[in-house]
Amino acid sequence: MTRPLRSVLFLPASNARAIEKARGLPCDAVVLDLEDATAPEAKAEARELVIETLAHGGFGARTLVVRVNGLDTEWGEADLKAAAEAGPDAVLAPKVTDAESLLAYDRRISGAPERTRLWAMVETCAAVLNLGALAALSASTRLSALVPGVNDLSKEMRCKPGKERTPLIPALALSVTAARAHGLYAIDGVFNDLGDTFGLQAECAQGRALGFDGKCLIHPDQIEAANQAFSPDEAEIAWARSVIEAFADPANAGKGAIRVNGKMAERLHLAEAERILSFR
Secondary structure: OOOOOOEEEEEEOOOHHHHHHHOOOOOOEEEEEOOOOOOHHHHHHHHHHHHHHHHHOOOOOOEEEEEOOOOOOOOHHHHHHHHHHHOOOEEEEOOOOOHHHHHHHHHHOOOOOOOOEEEEEEOOHHHHHOHHHHHHHHHOOOEEEEEEOHHHHHHHHOOOOOOOOHHHHHHHHHHHHHHHHOOOEEEEOOOOOOOOHHHHHHHHHHHHHHOOOEEEEOOHHHHHHHHHHOOOOHHHHHHHHHHHHHHHOHHHOOOOEEEEOOEEEEHHHHHHHHHHHHOO
16 A cells, blocks of 8 residues: 555546546546446447556556456456556456456456556445455556445435435445455445536545545546645644654664653554555
């Protein structure tokens, strides 16, 4: 986990103009979406565009991800074959339910470059109930991120999230918990109301408070809010520098806990301080 994923922008894989524009956007990651954002009649052509896009590159330090169609669809196998050969930074698997379903995706990208990771959408009730087992597969597969799919999950739960997302909080918190237990990224779900700037800011703040690394976005106008919410503020940066400097003091060599600015700091705080500064 060495790259920031504060802003993860989803784009229709069929939209060449949007993809070209994304090369210059200040997002941390771009997801070329062959699934929900691409119409059935456009999926084959979009797959070819994804291959061309990956070959052309030009996204700089941005993480480039391909969301494939499910293996239970007529497009899934071809999507995975193309993605494995093209070698994006990650392949995003939709509607994962259990360990076996995740392993099925992992097997199909076994020939991809070593750097290609696997991300999993947590958008089914079964996936929420199996989060521990799913996240544990990071030890034996390419899995590196959990991404709650709040729209599909809400539909399957038959819940009404509302502005506070109250019915979804347990699933969101469990996703973060499972990710942290196994060293994975946790990326919060999308915010649907493109005209509600304050609502987006509030939901980004909520996601940060829950522990997410970043947020899924559906429009470039949402990037700034996500980058700001999931970046360390000046107070956090100052704290991190103080902790690192204190542990670097020869007088504190070998100590597991020290006093920093009047507060106790342990080695776990040092690790967090280093993580904060690594994203600057």
